[in-house]
Amino acid sequence: MNMQTAITMTAAETALVDAYTAQIGELPGEGAVLSARDSLLANLRQQGLPTRRVESWHYTDLRALLRSVPAFDPTAFAQRVDPLVSGSSVLAVLNGKADTKNLPAGINVRSYAESLIDGVAAADLVERDQDDAIGRINGSFVRDGFEIEVPEGTVLEQPLEFQLVQSAGQSHSRFPVTFGANSKATIIERHLSVNDAASLVTVVSDLILDEGADITWIILQQQGASDSHLAQVNFDLGTNAKLRLFIINAGGKLVRQEVHGVTTGEGADFKLRGINLLGNETHTDVTFTLGHDVPNTTSTEILRNVLFDRAKGVFQGQIRVAPDAQKTDAKMACNTLLLSDDADFSAKPELEIFADDVQCGHGATVIDINPTHLYYLRARGIPENKARAMLVNAFVDEIVEELEDEGLIETLETIIAAWLEKHA
Amino acid sequence: MLEIRNLHARIAEDGTEIIRGLNLTVKAGEVAAIMGPNGSGKSTLSYILSGRSDYEVTEGDILYNGESILELDPSERAAKGIFLAFQYPVEIPGVATMQFLKVALNEQRKYRGEDELSTPDFIRRVKEAAAKLQINPDMLKRPLNVGFSGGEKKRAEILQMALLEPKLCVLDETDSGLDIDALKIVSDGVNALRSPDRAVIVITHYQRLLEYIVPDSVHVLYKGQIIKSGDKSLALDLEANGYADIIDAAA
Numbered sequence: 275m276n277m278q279t280a281i282t283m284t285a286a287e288t289a290l291v292d293a294y295t296a297q298i299g300e301l302p303g304e305g306a307v308l309s310a311r312d313s314l315l316a317n318l319r320q321q322g323l324p325t326r327r328v329e330s331w332h333y334t335d336l337r338a339l340l341r342s343v344p345a346f347d348p349t350a351f352a353q354r355v356d357p358l359v360s361g362s363s364v365l366a367v368l369n370g371k372a373d374t375k376n377l378p379a380g381i382n383v384r385s386y387a388e389s390l391i392d393g394v395a396a397a398d399l400v401e402r403d404q405d406d407a408i409g410r411i412n413g414s415f416v417r418d419g420f421e422i423e424v425p426e427g428t429v430l431e432q433p434l435e436f437q438l439v440q441s442a443g444q445s446h447s448r449f450p451v452t453f454g455a456n457s458k459a460t461i462i463e464r465h466l467s468v469n470d471a472a473s474l475v476t477v478v479s480d481l482i483l484d485e486g487a488d489i490t491w492i493i494l495q496q497q498g499a500s501d502s503h504l505a506q507v508n509f510d511l512g513t514n515a516k517l518r519l520f521i522i523n524a525g526g527k528l529v530r531q532e533v534h535g536v537t538t539g540e541g542a543d544f545k546l547r548g549i550n551l552l553g554n555e556t557h558t559d560v561t562f563t564l565g566h567d568v569p570n571t572t573s574t575e576i577l578r579n580v581l582f583d584r585a586k587g588v589f590q591g592q593i594r595v596a597p598d599a600q601k602t603d604a605k606m607a608c609n610t611l612l613l614s615d616d617a618d619f620s621a622k623p624e625l626e627i628f629a630d631d632v633q634c635g636h637g638a639t640v641i642d643i644n645p646t647h648l649y650y651l652r653a654r655g656i657p658e659n660k661a662r663a664m665l666v667n668a669f670v671d672e673i674v675e676e677l678e679d680e681g682l683i684e685t686l687e688t689i690i691a692a693w694l695e696k697h698a
Numbered sequence: 699m700l701e702i703r704n705l706h707a708r709i710a711e712d713g714t715e716i717i718r719g720l721n722l723t724v725k726a727g728e729v730a731a732i733m734g735p736n737g738s739g740k741s742t743l744s745y746i747l748s749g750r751s752d753y754e755v756t757e758g759d760i761l762y763n764g765e766s767i768l769e770l771d772p773s774e775r776a777a778k779g780i781f782l783a784f785q786y787p788v789e790i791p792g793v794a795t796m797q798f799l800k801v802a803l804n805e806q807r808k809y810r811g812e813d814e815l816s817t818p819d820f821i822r823r824v825k826e827a828a829a830k831l832q833i834n835p836d837m838l839k840r841p842l843n844v845g846f847s848g849g850e851k852k853r854a855e856i857l858q859m860a861l862l863e864p865k866l867c868v869l870d871e872t873d874s875g876l877d878i879d880a881l882k883i884v885s886d887g888v889n890a891l892r893s894p895d896r897a898v899i900v901i902t903h904y905q906r907l908l909e910y911i912v913p914d915s916v917h918v919l920y921k922g923q924i925i926k927s928g929d930k931s932l933a934l935d936l937e938a939n940g941y942a943d944i945i946d947a948a949a
């Protein structure tokens with residue numbers, strides 16, 4: 275292990291280590307928070323960024339792909355935009371700094387900076403495992419975000435939107451959110467970039483769903499074509515809790531979205547729905563692990579990927595069923611529409627099943643546009659390019675339609691259609 | 699309106715010739731019925747008219763209003779007024795029926811240099827046409843043809859035809875899968891479109907449809923050729939005696 279220190283650091287590794295030295299005086303938190311940061315950075319420095327030799331990073335060699343890291347840019351300016359769904363409560367993080375004006379009522383919310391300052395955050399700043407590069411980078415540099423508790427029984431009628439707007443430099447945010455028993459809410463985690471300047475954005479969300487909580491969490495990632503986006507959602511589902519996690523990647527140059535969950539209460543249900551719209555030179559990786567740790571829990575995962583140009587996509591999905599987690603029902607599917615010979619998608623589904631009375635399955639397909647569908651549309655007068663766009667759209671729209679909320683569906687459809695129009 | 703001259707066509711993939719020297723003329727205002735045994739090439743002919751690329755024309759020509767359409771792609775042919783009601787309408791998951799209808803209608807209008815329809819105008823037209831064909835509007839909220847019953851799919855084809863107002867309508871076994879009442883409703887829908895500037899080709903196996911949509915001419919297609927043509931009495935004759943005599947006579 276110590277041999278690793280002998281490796282010359284890459285430009286990005288050097289930039290991260292130097293940025294830490296330069297920034298640490300500015301970052302919120304002392305004592306336990308500071309020592310947690312120090313030890314995460316020490317690990318980062320010692321181990322370097324993960325390469326393809328690290329199994330969980332095999333398809334995304336972060337060390338090779340993260341060529342550079344933009345310097346922190348305290349002068350960069352970013353401002354709020356209208357929420358995705360009108361009427362939503364917006365919690366904005368602008369260039370990494372939480373905007374604490376007009377915090378929504380009905381939930382307990384404070385900026386994560388406060389949590390760092392009073393030291394509560396220290397317990398969060400840990401690595402999931404020794405390959406947790408995202409936890410390591412984010413934990414070293416995290417500056418803000420929001421800490422939220424949705425009280426027991428609270429039903430949020432309107433979505434809550436985390437709006438992360440980035441104009442330049444780096445931002446590292448964190449969102450610990452506890453959903454009380456029987457609470458119900460739709461959360462939109464939205465990543466925007468307002469210009470072409472390269473940014474590095476990391477974000478870690480830690481979700482705890484108490485008994486009977488029913489949550490829809492939508493991640494809409496629309497960063498710029500030169501941005502790096504490293505994100506992680508961790509969740510813990512209690513008894514009869516339901517989490518529907520929608521991920522739409524429609525931007526970024528280097529994107530890694532990790533999702534790690536466990537079901538800890540019987541009757542818990544998890545749904546992952548992912549749409550990866552990949553164009554240009556993007557490298558986008560969705561890595562998912564789920565532990566069905568107790569009996570009678572269910573999950574389904576469906577990913578739809580559309581690739582143009584020289585895009586590269588990765589889906590790693592691992593479902594583990596613990597020895598006594600009988601009656602687990604887990605289904606995973608990853609479907610890819612490859613629209614360019616130069617694009618490439620790697621899918622690695624994995625089931626590790628230690629219980630005997632379970633229903634688990636996975637499938638991965640790579641398809642092309644169905645020629646009969648294309649012909650039918652053309653035979654009705656729709657020109658070929660338009661017909662193609664409709665079918666690509668249809669491929670991903672089946673997922674969007676599952677959202678049930680008409681306003682939200684329409685908004686997302688518009689975003690997807692615009693993206694496809696630009697890249698087709 | 700339509701003139702098919704010595705048409706030879708084969709399956710693009712394996713070169714099998716299906717249409718072997720077919721001649722057929724259909725005038726504006728005419729309703730022509732095409733009958734013939736299974737596998738004789740009726741659907742293939744309709745696909746070729748629509749421009750499906752699975753088939754290659756190797757000889758002969760198809761003239762529509764005096765001009766060859768062989769070089770036109772399917773969407774251009776459709777926009778020029780050629781419509782094929784499919785024997786097996788295609789289910790397309792993820793494409794909303796209303797969205798599809800609107801795009802098809804407006805793309806055709808655009809091609810012809812007409813203004814796009816406003817949304818209210820479009821919706822009104824769909825509602826009217828659906829009501830005439832007794833189509834439940836809820837069906838139109840579903841993805842295109844997905845989960846429609848056999849008969850519902852056929853009705854949906856005729857709904858599309860009513861909205862798109864084509865000039866040359868080719869109905870490939872639209873009667874199969876329709877119940878008795880639906881057959882009447884759909885036939886009324888087709889008859890409503892009959893006009894001096896429009897031609898209809900009805901492909902069918904049964905005389906029953908031709909009692910509702912009375913043809914001006916009847917043609918027997920066998921092994922890729924029209925082997926006999928006549929008036930509506932030919933269909934009655936076929937119903938009574940089958941194809942054997944005609945096939946023998948042509949051989």
Ligand SMILES: Nc1ncnc2c1ncn2[C@@H]1O[C@H](COP(=O)(O)OP(=O)(O)OP(=O)(O)O)[C@@H](O)[C@H]1O
Pocket residue numbers: 709716734735736737738739740741742743752785
């Ligand atoms: N794409 C294809 N690939 C292989 N064979 C084909 C293809 N298209 C048509 N054929 C063959 O060509 C012949 C004519 O088929 P077609 O569907 O045109 O018959 P049809 O007259 O419409 O029959 P039916 O009355 O049963 O509908 C059949 O033998 C059919 O199997």
Ligand SMILES: [Mg+2]
Pocket residue numbers: 740741742785870871
């Ligand atoms: Mg047929």
